[in-house]
Amino acid sequence: MAYVLFIVGTVMFFxxxxxxxxxxxxxxxxxxxxxxxxxxSFSGGGSVSYDEEKQNEAQGELVGHAGIGLAVLGIVLFASHGITARRRRR
Structure with missing residues (x-):
């Protein structure tokens, strides 16, 4: 699960x-x-106003920050799993 969170979060960020x-x-x-x-936009056809583009960028920024959060959560889960496994071996 930790790997999945890290990979999905990293992809969302990038x-x-x-x-x-x-x-x-x-x-x-x-x-x-x-x-x-x-x-x-000639490739996608159509045009976008300043306000629409600003809203799109704000949404992309939110998704990017959520991706950072998921990646960090994945790292924390991976680290806690490693710590727990090490304590069990004692």
Whole structure:
């Protein structure tokens, strides 16, 4: 279980790492956006407003932080299992 939590948490973080590390900046293809601007995506089709992109980044940041929490929980469970196993051997 500890391995699964660690792997899932790490994957969640790395998928959303840009949103976590980006802070409050809102970007469109690496360029900073300002309120009132739109981001056009040619690959996905359609466009996204500044507010929508800010909301998407906030959600990605939340998922990234949850991933950090899951990874840390996995590490704690793994360490506690190791400590318990060591105490049983005494």
């Amino acid at each position: 998928i959303n790492a840009e949103a976590v590390l980006n802070g409050n900046a809102v970007e469109c293809d690496g360029s900073p956006m300002r309120p009132g601007q739109w981001c056009a």
